[in-house]
Amino acid sequence: MTRFENSDSDVVVIVGSGAGGGTLANELCQAGVRVVCLEAGPHLTADDYVNDEWPAFTQMAWTDMRTTSGSYRVAKDFPNLPAWTVKAVGGTSTHWAGACPRFRDYEFAARTTYGDVKGASLLDWPITLADLEPYYDKAEIKMGVTHRHGRPPLPANNNYKVFANGAEKVGYRRYATGPYATNATPYDGRPASNQDGFNFQGDKTGAKWSTLVAELPKAEATGNLDLRHDCHVAQITHDATGRVDGVLYFDDGALHKQSARAVCVAGNTIETARLLLLSSSPQFPDGLANSSGKVGKNYMRHLTASSYARFEQPVHMYRGETMAGIVADESGLDTERGFVGGYYMETLSLGPAFLAAFVDPGAWGPRFTEIMDGYENTAGLWIVGEDMPQPTNRVTLNGDVLDQHGLPVPNVHFDDHPNDVAMRAYAWQHAAELYRAVGAVGVTDTPPYPATHNLGTCRMSERPEDGVVDRHGQAHDVPNLFVSDGSQFTTGAAANPTLTIVALAIRQAEHIVEQLKVGAL
């Protein structure tokens, strides 16, 4: 295990070890850059994981106190759980499902393409699909994404058979078992899926790409990575010139300082914005890198919803890779549907414990038990689409509530945009039609879960007044500060974000290495 001195001001500090931070760490270490990666959670590995939803949730989820406000249903049903993400080495890449669609070209130019949508703070990204394509390739090869670069597809599991047959019946054609970042055959030293059906509880085999099993071990092998778990960063510090010079972090209750040449923040959208806000100072009174006032604003969580359908014959949806089924036919732009943006449908399964909690939060009585009694014959899908950024959807510090370290907790405020409401209603209806086409006897419209896709609170922008970071995720206000996770997304697009987060991290690493070479960092 490599250990660098806390006073070593030559290291690059990365806050967070998930899809963004863990990938960036590996890319920098491979290029010879010395990295200290501070992870707030414990170092859980395959043997720690349990195939049981509530114990796994307790073990892995980020459950530090948070508060919510706004009109969205999560604020009522799960007021202290706005997001379902992971606090452990590997971050949320240890519980993601694996779906890997790319953004479409016009999704990088949402403002230009969709026009002035009332109430939405749409903005074009400062990069294009062409800028990102080489990095999408690298990310897909790194992650072993099925259906790409010669990687074989996963087979059809039971939930997919219902999903794909329903899709075909209603006229959809763009369905497949991927692209999906879990091995159908052994790849990169990791085995093929054994179809054990557990993703959100951690992967006990390593068949699924995560930074825990794929990036961090490679980074550690270079000798350039000092990975410290259970280290919660409380503040980023800066010198008199306004350049960051380190971070303050809690380890075992004590506060330490780690010096740094540059700091890259990848704490997942809520914590990344919170950390910049917590790092206010006389020079940065509204929070670090926040001259635009955009830190914490334009929080997006993707338009999500689910559909669970009951049939007269068994499905056993829980057997096999959870999300190895994607329908892309609704992912394009067609305003005839009554909304801008598009959405994907992806297979999804929950066990009885989580289905009971999430299928219709607050429900009980015969209508609820009918859903549960149909469990064995149930098929499920997730709806994931582009939601509209709004300046009032934002992460702020709630000074009335302190966490275990004495730090103000983040408050997440969210209201659905009318475009989100219209898309969700359309998507529920068409998902139900898909299932009815293959004989569903009952379909339940399930509302959004606590957010797994958290985006936008440090948006990328061409002009410093429009956002927090530039086209490389480098802060407009602070030259040696980077944002390296989904916070930098200018808009959300319809695609699941992990592939794009990884592509951006690879691209950002190249930029940092170049800046180090020329002495700019």
Next chain:
Amino acid sequence: MTDPVSAQIEAEGRPHVPPSSLLPEDAVLRLVRVLKVAFPHKGFPDGPYERTAEHIIVTVSGNAFQTAQLGQGLIGLDAMRDTPFGDLEPAEALAVLEEIAYTPFFALLRSTTIVFMYSDREVWQLLGYEGESSDKGGYVDRGFDDLDWLPEPRIEELA
């Protein structure tokens, strides 16, 4: 108690349900009646309801306020109609619970049941869920693709 799941649950023993002056002596029985109305699964035996009732009492046992609310709620249900709650017809009992669904008493009972009862191994078996699979090598050789009432779909993307 012949099937392995039931036998295992029995072997693990029941939680100790602490007596409390704030609860009626037959609190478990009363709670089971409420749970059967609130979560009326046709095929469930008494076991899951009894374990859930006991769990609810254990959960509130460290909190006098919640225990008192639970005791008050269970006794108060009898006063909602001319007939005690336990003697009501199912439809009438359901109507009573709908009237009090917004109370902290019912909210506690509902939320605790959701988390506990649907993690019960016997309930999993009753619902047709197989639980842990990693220790059995997953489902790759155990039916992940055994659905046979629909045609085999295409898995590749269209060219």
